[in-house]
Amino acid sequence: MKKVYMENLGCSKNQVDAETLIKLLEDDQFTHTTEVAEADLIMVNTCGFIESAREQSIESFFSLHEANPQAKIILSGCMAQRYAKELQDELGEASAIFGNRDLSKIHEVVRQVFAGDRVIELPSYPDLANEVYERNELLSFPGSAYLKISEGCNHWCSYCAIPLIRGGLRSKLKETILIEARTLIERGIKEINLIAQDLAAYGTDGPDKSSKFMDLLEALVALDGDFSIRLLYIYPDAFPPTLAKFIAEHKKVLPYFDIPFQHADQKVLQSMGRTGTKESYLSLIESIRNTVPEAVIRSTILLGYPTEDDKAFAEVLDFLSKAKLDWVGSFTYSREEGTKAYSLRGEREHKKANKLAQGYQAQLQALQGPITNANLARFVGKEYEVLIEELVEGEDLAIGRMYGQAPEVDGLTVVLGRSLKPGQKVLCGIRAVNGLDLEAVPVGGALNG
Missing domain, CATH: 2.40.50.140 (Nucleic acid-binding proteins)
Structure with a gap:
C-alpha cells in the first residue's frame, strides 16, 4: 500500500481541504504518514494569500522534495489554483499542479501521476449536492475541529485576493453542513469551529441575497450532543443584529467574537471597500459587551495599506485604546496583482511603505500587549x-x-x-x-x- 505525506500550509480553510484530501487518498488505497522519507507521494497544500505565504510554500516544496526526491510530489491549494500557468513553467520538479475547487478529482490526478504523466488540473467546483466530503484524520489538536460553511467571497475588499483564488461566495447546503456537524459530534469533538471568509455572508449568494447564517446557527445549536460552537470571522459591516442576543441565550455558542475591523481611519476604510467607521465599530463593540458581558472580542488590523499615513495610523491607535479588544493580530499589506489596490502604488514605493508598516506594527503591539494582559486578569x-x-x-x-x-x-x-x-x-x-x-x-x- 502506498503512503502519502501531507504538508498543509495556510489557514484553517486550507486545513479542512487537506483533511479531505487525506481521506480521498485513503479511499484510493493510500495510508497517511507523518514521515516524509517513507512517502510514495508528497502533497504540499499551499497558501497563496500574500507574498510571504507563497515564499513559504515554495520553500516547503523544495525542502520536502530534497528530503525524498524519489517520491511523486503534487503542489495543491491556493497558490496552485492561482498561479498554475507560472508554476507549470517554473516548477518542473512538480509531478502535478492541482487546484482547490473539486477535490474529488485528486483520484484521477494521482492515477495519471503514477502512470508517469505530468498533470496540470484546475477543476471547477462540483454541484453543491455532490460536494459531500468525509474526513477521517483531523489535523487539529484532539477535541476540536473546523467546519467550513462556504467557499469564496463576494466582498471584494480592495486588498484581498481571496475572490481571485477561491471565486465568489459559494454557500454549502445546510443539510451538508449539519451532516458534517453530526459526524464530528458523534466522534467526540467538543469544540466545532465554524469557518468561512465571512460567516454572516452565508446564504447571500442565494436568490433573495439575504443571509441565512442565523437559521444555520439555530439548526446547529439544536443538534444533540455535548459540544460547543466557536464562530471565527464575521465582517463588522454586516454583523447580524440578533447574533449577540442569540449567543447570550444559547450556551452552546461560545461568547467569542472574531471581527476583522482591519482599520479605523475613514479614508483607508473606504479605499479598502469597507462601509463602517471607527465610531460604528466602537458602537458595535459596546453593544456586544452590553448584551454579552463575558464576551471576548478578537480582531485583525491591516497595516501599510497604500492610503495609510501617520495620521491614519494614529486613528488605529486611538481606536484600539478605546475598544480595549481582548486579542488583536496584525499583518502588513501585500501588493497582490489583480486586486483593486494593486495600482495604488508601485513596487518601489510599496517596499518603502512596508518598512514603515513594520514600525507601525511594533507600536500597535506595544499598545495592545498591556490591554490584552489587563483583560486576561478578569478570568x-x-x-x-x-x-x-x-x-x-x-x-x-x-x-x-x-x-x-x-x-x-x-x-x-x-x-x-x-x-x-x-x-x-x-x-x-x-x-x-x-x-x-x-x-x-x-x-x-x-x-x-
Whole structure:
C-alpha cells in the first residue's frame, strides 16, 4: 500500500481541504504518514494569500522534495489554483499542479501521476449536492475541529485576493453542513469551529441575497450532543443584529467574537471597500459587551495599506485604546496583482511603505500587549472549562484552551494536574496570568472524557 505525506500550509480553510484530501487518498488505497522519507507521494497544500505565504510554500516544496526526491510530489491549494500557468513553467520538479475547487478529482490526478504523466488540473467546483466530503484524520489538536460553511467571497475588499483564488461566495447546503456537524459530534469533538471568509455572508449568494447564517446557527445549536460552537470571522459591516442576543441565550455558542475591523481611519476604510467607521465599530463593540458581558472580542488590523499615513495610523491607535479588544493580530499589506489596490502604488514605493508598516506594527503591539494582559486578569479567581490539547512531556502539565482562546491565534491555558487527557474538557480554576497565557488547576476533574 502506498503512503502519502501531507504538508498543509495556510489557514484553517486550507486545513479542512487537506483533511479531505487525506481521506480521498485513503479511499484510493493510500495510508497517511507523518514521515516524509517513507512517502510514495508528497502533497504540499499551499497558501497563496500574500507574498510571504507563497515564499513559504515554495520553500516547503523544495525542502520536502530534497528530503525524498524519489517520491511523486503534487503542489495543491491556493497558490496552485492561482498561479498554475507560472508554476507549470517554473516548477518542473512538480509531478502535478492541482487546484482547490473539486477535490474529488485528486483520484484521477494521482492515477495519471503514477502512470508517469505530468498533470496540470484546475477543476471547477462540483454541484453543491455532490460536494459531500468525509474526513477521517483531523489535523487539529484532539477535541476540536473546523467546519467550513462556504467557499469564496463576494466582498471584494480592495486588498484581498481571496475572490481571485477561491471565486465568489459559494454557500454549502445546510443539510451538508449539519451532516458534517453530526459526524464530528458523534466522534467526540467538543469544540466545532465554524469557518468561512465571512460567516454572516452565508446564504447571500442565494436568490433573495439575504443571509441565512442565523437559521444555520439555530439548526446547529439544536443538534444533540455535548459540544460547543466557536464562530471565527464575521465582517463588522454586516454583523447580524440578533447574533449577540442569540449567543447570550444559547450556551452552546461560545461568547467569542472574531471581527476583522482591519482599520479605523475613514479614508483607508473606504479605499479598502469597507462601509463602517471607527465610531460604528466602537458602537458595535459596546453593544456586544452590553448584551454579552463575558464576551471576548478578537480582531485583525491591516497595516501599510497604500492610503495609510501617520495620521491614519494614529486613528488605529486611538481606536484600539478605546475598544480595549481582548486579542488583536496584525499583518502588513501585500501588493497582490489583480486586486483593486494593486495600482495604488508601485513596487518601489510599496517596499518603502512596508518598512514603515513594520514600525507601525511594533507600536500597535506595544499598545495592545498591556490591554490584552489587563483583560486576561478578569478570568483569575474564576472557574472555566478548559479543553485539554496536549500534555507536557515529563511534567504534570497540560496545554489547553478556555472559551476566550481560539485555536492557533490566541494565548493558551497551562493546566497543572495529573491524569489529564487530550480531547477532554476539565473544569479549572484560573489562578494567574503569565504573559498572554493563563495558569490553571483542575477543580472538578474531567467533565467530558
